[in-house]
Amino acid sequence: MRVVIIGSGNVASVLGRRILLAGHPIVQLVGRHPGRTALLAGQLGCPYGLGWAAITPDAEFYLVALSDSALFAFAADVTLPGKLVAHTAGAVPCNVLLSCSRHSGVLYPLQSLRKGTDPIPEIPILIDANDPGDLERIVSFAGTLSDTVRMADDPTRLKLHLAGVLVNNFTNHLYTQAAAFCEAEGIDFDLLLPLIRETAGRLSYMHPAEAQTGPAARRDQRTIDTHLELLNNYKNIRELYKLFTIQIEENGIA
């Protein structure tokens, strides 16, 4: 399919490379920042346009990889009659692009994507469309980019997006706190990397509740008290430690 990518950020960059690898011609990249747009267009080997008025009508599929708030402005400003148009947001409704094209939907990559990522990771894709016929076309396009393509309506995508925040963003916040603690205490954070990898790896064959170890799971109050004592000068980490310990001890998800 002849593709136009709108946006020059993380998703445009990684999905752009994936689209090229799948053999689709990218006929144009459209951004607003001259430097970033030219740079990405150079990497993708395609022409570029600046501003939405520059979007070429000479393509079949338009991938709109804009920030969530810009998506609404795009939908209000741009019409692409007859074209298949999809946005990449997990938390924005499928129908947001209906005013842009009747043939619109969602192609949401359920992965943390960053510009320089190499190699491109496994990317499950969640899709939806405003018309059943277009759903087939988006499924078939997404199937050239990923082995895991699932239909997900607005509520399902939103819930997966939220769960993604828990497993990705919040976990990374814990890594950040642990790294700050290690730096302040003169300890090598990298020594923890095998532990991080092992715990994450277990999730492919074990339920996370079963994989839980540590002093809170063992109800080892003596060690918990020693840790809390050590955290007297780290108010934020101490709060997190207490909250997580209580929840792990209760073993509840409510």
Ligand SMILES: NC(=O)c1ccc[n+]([C@@H]2O[C@H](COP(=O)([O-])OP(=O)(O)OC[C@H]3O[C@@H](n4cnc5c(N)ncnc54)[C@H](OP(=O)(O)O)[C@@H]3O)[C@@H](O)[C@H]2O)c1
């Ligand atoms: N990154 C991820 O891991 C990920 C994963 C799945 C889904 N998504 C979703 O994919 C979409 C894009 O995310 P991203 O990570 O690629 O974001 P990003 O790296 O911040 O890129 C956002 C793009 O939107 C453009 N933009 C922002 N505000 C604009 C405006 N007012 N007018 C015109 N263009 C504007 C930016 O242009 P400038 O460069 O000029 O600022 C940039 O090209 C979002 O809906 C996000 O929720 C992201």
